[in-house]
Amino acid sequence: MAQRTTVYDVAERAGVSIATVSHTFRQPERVRPETRELVLQAARVLGYVPSGSARGLAKGRSQALGLYAFDMFLPSDLSAPALDLDTLVAKELDGLGDVRRFPLYVDEIQRGFELEARRLGRSVMLGSGASRDSLGSIDLAGSVDGLAIFPGGAARDLLEHVGRGVPVVIFSSPPMHDPLHHITVSNEDAVRELVDHLIGQHGHRTLVFLGELAAPDIGARFAGFQAALAAHGLPVPDEPFDTTALTRDSLRSLRAAITAGDLPDALVCATDQLALTVIDLLARHGIRVPDDVAVTGFDGIIAGRLSDPTLTTVRQPFASMGRLAVRILTDTAAGLSHPTSYVLPTRMVIGRSCGCR
Known part of the structure; x- marks a missing residue:
């Protein structure tokens, strides 16, 4: 690997001090135009690139x-x-x-x-x-x-x-x-609005939440889900129906409900990625969305707009x-x-x- 050109090389070629080279790049107003052009010409010939970290040290900031x-x-x-x-x-x-x-x-x-x-x-x-x-x-x-x-x-x-x-x-x-x-x-308010829509617009009475609560934003969404059910006088679960992660062995509770033929009216998923995975799983078992069960997501990623069916979700x-x-x-x-x-x-x-x- 060729050795990197330094400020000393530029100074030698331009016939100036290293301080002048430094000022040319950091404080060009301090250098006479004709001298500045000599330095820039030497830098172009040698392929010199001033160090961003060095400039940051001089300014106390890296930019x-x-x-x-x-x-x-x-x-x-x-x-x-x-x-x-x-x-x-x-x-x-x-x-x-x-x-x-x-x-x-x-x-x-x-x-x-x-x-x-x-x-x-x-x-x-x-x-x-x-x-x-x-x-x-x-x-x-x-x-x-x-x-x-x-x-x-x-x-x-x-x-x-x-x-x-x-x-x-x-x-x-x-x-x-x-x-x-x-x-x-506003995670909590957003999920409350989503649940209000599922209950008020579609009349769903059994709704469950799917999502892993390790992340604080997912926890807030589940709290909004609980608050919405309470406001409608429906049973409030202490924990999500399926605390799943997106792994090969995920959605075990949902798989068990499919096998038992005991699906709720609506599946409220913590993220769009999870909702799309859920829709795929349901389709493999011949379960139609939304005819047999409603599914919603959260995030508003592009994939949800392109899915079949298109995803009802919350856009961040x-x-x-x-x-x-x-x-x-x-x-x-x-x-x-x-x-x-x-x-x-x-x-x-x-x-x-x-x-x-």
Whole structure:
């Protein structure tokens, strides 16, 4: 590998000091135009690229923002066999890709994050880790002015440790009494509206909730489900009907209900990905949605609009969440204050899976 061109090489070729080279890139107004052109010409000839980390050290800031995910991939992606590039390209060109795996809600938030960062002249560094105790977020935090995190199962003390060094925003996290910033949506109210629709518009009387409660936003959705049933005078369960995760052995309670021929009127799923998996399972057993059972989701990913039937769900403002995170991080890094928590609105999206035509 060729040795990287340094500031000393540029200075020697241009016949100037290294301080002049440094000023040309960091504070060009301090360098005479003719001298600046000499330095830039030498840099072009030598292929010199100034170090972003060095500029950050000089300014006390990196001008970069970080976006970190604690293993947000689907199990089906992680367990997929390794394929050579030609096979991967052929499968994609044949239309065999699954829109359910991309874009996910993390991808849509990332797009909003990157767009707002670009608008503000900031670069974006991405990181990920499989462990709840992963130190990757700490390493990334040392290179950026602020860090947005999809927390997954991240340990709270780890997140607070990172937050002592740089501003931190956590997505899909409810307000908490800590120094971190939180962005979430009105999960409880959204599910209450969804249940009100299933009961009031379609007359369903037996409704169950499916979803794993480990994530705080899913817990809030289940609380909204419970509150809605109570408001309608229906029995309120203490826990979800199926605390499933998207694995090969998932949906055991639902499978048992199918086998017993004892399905409820409506299945309220914690996410769209889960709802689409449920619809597939029901179809394999000859159970029609929504004729035999209604199914709803939550998130509003593109796959739900393309499914058959189209999915009744709750849409989150993903791109706005990403943009808001960038504004919080840049303002906080600049010494401006922001509320520690934001709860954004949602919108119910009516498809055919609930029984609407």
